[in-house]
Amino acid sequence: MTDVIKNKVSVIVGGEAGAGITRSGFLFAKACLRGGLHVFGANDYQSLIRGGHNFYIVRVDAENIYSQRDTIDLLVALNRETILLHKKELVPGGGIVYDGEDIAVDAETLGRDDLKLYSVPLRRLVKELDGELIMRNTVALGAAVALLDYDLEILNDVIEDTFKPKVAASNVKAAKMGYDYARDRYATDFEYKLEKTRAAGKRNIFVTGGEAVGLGAIRAGCKFYVAYPMTPATPLLHFMAPLDRERDLIVIQPESEIAAINMAAGASFAGARAMTATSGGGFCLMSEGLGMTGMTETPVVIMLAQRPGPSTGLPTYSGQADLRFVIHASQGEFPRVVIAPGDVEDCFYRTIEAFNLAEKFQIPVILVTDKYLVESHGESAPFDQNRIGIDRGLLSTGEQYTAKEEYKRHKFTEDGISPRAIPGMRGAIVRTNADEHDERGYTTEDPELATRMTDKRFKKLDALISELANYETTKIYGPEKGEATIIAWGSTKGPIREAMKLLGEEGLKVNYLQIVFLTPFPTAKVKKVLKSARKTIVVENNKTSQLSSLIREHLLMPVDHQILKYDGRPFDPGELSKRIKAVL
Amino acid sequence: MVTLADLKTPKTNTWCPRCGNFGILMAFKKALVQLDLRRDQVVVVSGIGCHGKMVNYVNTNGFHGIHGRVLPLAQGIKLANPSLTIVGFAGDADQYDEGWGHVTHAIRRNIDMTLIVHNNMVLGLTTGQATSTSQKNFKTKSTPFGVIPPMLNPVAHALVSNGTFVARGFAGDMLHLTELIVEAIKHRGFAFLDVFQPCVTFNYLNTYDWCKERVYKLEEEGHDSADRRRALEKSLEWDDRIPIGVFYREKRPTYRDKLPHVKGKALTELPIDDVDISSILETMM
Numbered sequence: 001m002t003d004v005i006k007n008k009v010s011v012i013v014g015g016e017a018g019a020g021i022t023r024s025g026f027l028f029a030k031a032c033l034r035g036g037l038h039v040f041g042a043n044d045y046q047s048l049i050r051g052g053h054n055f056y057i058v059r060v061d062a063e064n065i066y067s068q069r070d071t072i073d074l075l076v077a078l079n080r081e082t083i084l085l086h087k088k089e090l091v092p093g094g095g096i097v098y099d100g101e102d103i104a105v106d107a108e109t110l111g112r113d114d115l116k117l118y119s120v121p122l123r124r125l126v127k128e129l130d131g132e133l134i135m136r137n138t139v140a141l142g143a144a145v146a147l148l149d150y151d152l153e154i155l156n157d158v159i160e161d162t163f164k165p166k167v168a169a170s171n172v173k174a175a176k177m178g179y180d181y182a183r184d185r186y187a188t189d190f191e192y193k194l195e196k197t198r199a200a201g202k203r204n205i206f207v208t209g210g211e212a213v214g215l216g217a218i219r220a221g222c223k224f225y226v227a228y229p230m231t232p233a234t235p236l237l238h239f240m241a242p243l244d245r246e247r248d249l250i251v252i253q254p255e256s257e258i259a260a261i262n263m264a265a266g267a268s269f270a271g272a273r274a275m276t277a278t279s280g281g282g283f284c285l286m287s288e289g290l291g292m293t294g295m296t297e298t299p300v301v302i303m304l305a306q307r308p309g310p311s312t313g314l315p316t317y318s319g320q321a322d323l324r325f326v327i328h329a330s331q332g333e334f335p336r337v338v339i340a341p342g343d344v345e346d347c348f349y350r351t352i353e354a355f356n357l358a359e360k361f362q363i364p365v366i367l368v369t370d371k372y373l374v375e376s377h378g379e380s381a382p383f384d385q386n387r388i389g390i391d392r393g394l395l396s397t398g399e400q401y402t403a404k405e406e407y408k409r410h411k412f413t414e415d416g417i418s419p420r421a422i423p424g425m426r427g428a429i430v431r432t433n434a435d436e437h438d439e440r441g442y443t444t445e446d447p448e449l450a451t452r453m454t455d456k457r458f459k460k461l462d463a464l465i466s467e468l469a470n471y472e473t474t475k476i477y478g479p480e481k482g483e484a485t486i487i488a489w490g491s492t493k494g495p496i497r498e499a500m501k502l503l504g505e506e507g508l509k510v511n512y513l514q515i516v517f518l519t520p521f522p523t524a525k526v527k528k529v530l531k532s533a534r535k536t537i538v539v540e541n542n543k544t545s546q547l548s549s550l551i552r553e554h555l556l557m558p559v560d561h562q563i564l565k566y567d568g569r570p571f572d573p574g575e576l577s578k579r580i581k582a583v584l
Numbered sequence: 585m586v587t588l589a590d591l592k593t594p595k596t597n598t599w600c601p602r603c604g605n606f607g608i609l610m611a612f613k614k615a616l617v618q619l620d621l622r623r624d625q626v627v628v629v630s631g632i633g634c635h636g637k638m639v640n641y642v643n644t645n646g647f648h649g650i651h652g653r654v655l656p657l658a659q660g661i662k663l664a665n666p667s668l669t670i671v672g673f674a675g676d677a678d679q680y681d682e683g684w685g686h687v688t689h690a691i692r693r694n695i696d697m698t699l700i701v702h703n704n705m706v707l708g709l710t711t712g713q714a715t716s717t718s719q720k721n722f723k724t725k726s727t728p729f730g731v732i733p734p735m736l737n738p739v740a741h742a743l744v745s746n747g748t749f750v751a752r753g754f755a756g757d758m759l760h761l762t763e764l765i766v767e768a769i770k771h772r773g774f775a776f777l778d779v780f781q782p783c784v785t786f787n788y789l790n791t792y793d794w795c796k797e798r799v800y801k802l803e804e805e806g807h808d809s810a811d812r813r814r815a816l817e818k819s820l821e822w823d824d825r826i827p828i829g830v831f832y833r834e835k836r837p838t839y840r841d842k843l844p845h846v847k848g849k850a851l852t853e854l855p856i857d858d859v860d861i862s863s864i865l866e867t868m869m
Binding site for chain 1: 593594595622623624625627629632636637639640643644645646647648649650653655656657658659660661662663664665667668685686689843844845846850851852854856857858859860861862864865866867868869
């Protein structure tokens with residue numbers, strides 16, 4: 001027995017698609033969360049239904065954590081491929097839980113002899129239970145809990161909360177079989193241990209970015225969610241659909257993304273808070289409709305979950321190469337908002353802001369996320385429902401239009417924002433038009449009116465920029481003065497915050513500017529940080545460093561370094577800290 | 585009581601003299617008067633093409649959308665507020681070319697609205713090109729040697745898509761068309777109405793006379809509009825005799841009927857100021 005490493009472990013559960021990999025990783029993570037530990041979970045899968053290689057990483061720590069790590073300590077392998085693919089990521093002394101009766105593994109196949117092999121006859125134990133083969137993952141999970149000397153009761157609670165009683169009961173049995181087997185044979189052999197803390201209990205939530213966006217939408221009063229399935233935006237559809245009845249909303253899957261954006265526009269024109277979501281390919285199809293919402297001043301919230309392109313690209317992986325696209329998509333010029341949440345909390349609060357801004361300024365608002373953010377599980381204190389109120393701007397939904405003056409949907413006003421009535425209101429005729437139009441919504445080709453209407457729409461941008469002065473359009477992390485300032489947007493937030501910890505351990509101080517609102521660009525705030533920065537480093541998951549070009553465009557300032565990655569995988573913090581260190 | 589005068593707008597009409605659209609415009613206005621619908625409870629949705637200007641010429645609520653997308657836009661409005669009367673106007677290129685992908689799905693959903701397609705078998709506003717309902721060998725600027733594929737049959741398609749109200753009208757017979765529009769709007773479900781609408785400038789083939797020589801009324805020949813199989817047979821008639829009138833109608837629950845939680849309610853009636861999500865948050869702990 002060597003030194004024990006307590007409450008600090010990274011576990012990968014891996015196997016073929018359809019083997020319940022994500023589910024078992026999630027159960028384990030949640031069991032740790034309920035033990036008062038901090039957790040992060042991320043999945044990795046391929047574009048197929050069965051076979052292939054899927055894995056789910058769970059990182060557990062006694063301290064707050066924001067992403068996965070570069071290495072793993074325990075590998076729960078439901079097939080041979082998992083071992084071959086991840087053997088190099090295991091730390092010396094790391095363990096592998098596998099079915100030795102199914103898979104032959106030795107130092108030779110591993111190419112190293114510093115790993116601990118914990119064979120558990122998963123298939124045989126499931127058979128003894130008379131259970132389905134898929135329950136191998138739960139047996140393995142039980143074994144992992146035993147190796148980590150963790151609390152099986154907590155896992156049982158999580159299983160019981162997750163499954164229907166009958167399924168839960170057999171899974172609890174399966175977990176116990178794995179637990180007992182591993183405990184009998186391997187006792188205290190593994191150096192990594194987990195122990196529940198004083199913070200144990202149901203305190204924090206464990207949600208994906210997609211779920212957090214969905215919660216934000218529901219809290220914001222979204223009553224119409226329309227989306228065509230496309231990875232990685234689909235989880236939001238899966239989250240919203242089962243909630244429609246209890247939450248009094250309409251969730252509809254139309255024939256295409258073109259239909260989705262137009263339906264959302266229709267529902268919003270009729271006064272409902274409406275949202276759609278898609279990935280890059282679907283957003284291409286939505287582009288014309290996006291412009292229509294800009295022209296007709298119809299509020300709509302769109303979540304774009306990025307994956308690497310061009311075209312179909314890497315459909316189940318992550319990237320950040322659509323920033324320029326969402327900022328400029330659709331012909332012509334019209335104001336819009338582009339918000340990039342960076343973690344699950346951002347996802348929740350920013351979504352509520354998105355709905356408010358869309359209605360207040362009668363514009364499209366795009367939440368730009370990516371696969372890594374939408375599908376990874378992060379921990380948070382339960383979201384504060386009262387932090388952001390509902391602001392519907394100049395919308396009136398009463399039954400009767402009461403003003404003396406004739407209602408004009410696109411009335412010229414000082415700040416460009418016209419009072420918004422909805423069709424069906426007695427006494428108001430609500431007319432809008434994707435053609436250039438007059439105040440009443442009638443088509444016009446008059447040059448003077450065309451200029452005034454464009455100016456009207458852009459006056460809203462001025463009003464919007466003033467409003468955003470009160471929003472957290474950027475965020476700063478780390479010490480005020482650092483050797484360098486990292487500038488980034490979106491899901492790189494987690495790995496960056498972890499990399500900062502690693503650099504800190506080496507005595508290197510850097511700070512980090514998260515740009516949350518990309519459009520309108522928070523020029524003044526970014527300039528202030530950049531002017532005082534000793535060195536600037538942009539970190540992005542794309543090839544051409546689109547954020548650097550945005551900074552140049554708005555600030556006329558170059559950045560000093562760019563750290564880019566575009567292989568579809570998120571940055572690992574160790575890798576990132578090394579690359580940061582190399583340019584310090 | 586809504587009157588024809590109420591429905592007039594200040595916009596100058598820019599359709600060609602004798603354009604078939606005038607027949608549809610007048611029939612629609614007359615239908616609204618006959619149904620005594622309030623202007624503020626009707627929404628006209630139109631796409632792009634000569635027909636798209638309907639929004640400028642009828643003084644009701646309106647949304648002049650983009651090319652081919654009348655159906656999803658109109659369905660979104662209706663789903664959000666079932667008390668509105670939604671009438672979508674589309675052109676043949678608009679609906680049967682650019683927007684064809686929405687047709688079957690809108691019909692299948694049976695959302696309670698009406699679609700009126702101004703079918704002049706040619707692209708007018710873009711100065712005369714073929715559409716999918718242009719007849720074979722029809723010569724246009726884009727098909728100088730004649731249209732190659734056979735024409736699309738929208739009525740037959742609507743029938744095989746399980747349409748609950750499928751009809752065809754003729755802009756040259758306004759009284760009949762008015763009746764059809766009244767029936768379409770009254771139909772509880774998705775009403776599909778294809779209307780022959782001669783383009784006097786760019787369609788030298790399918791003229792008023794061409795239509796008049798061929799059209800006959802289904803109801804005058806004892807057609808049973810409850811017989812879907814027979815309706816399909818009728819929809820295949822072309823060349824010498826072309827049927828107009830109601831091919832088929834049936835009662836079927838609408839899409840919204842299957843959403844009991846929001847049944848009959850406009851989404852704006854649901855309070856959103858303080859939606860409590862704490863019960864969902866609890867499941868995530």
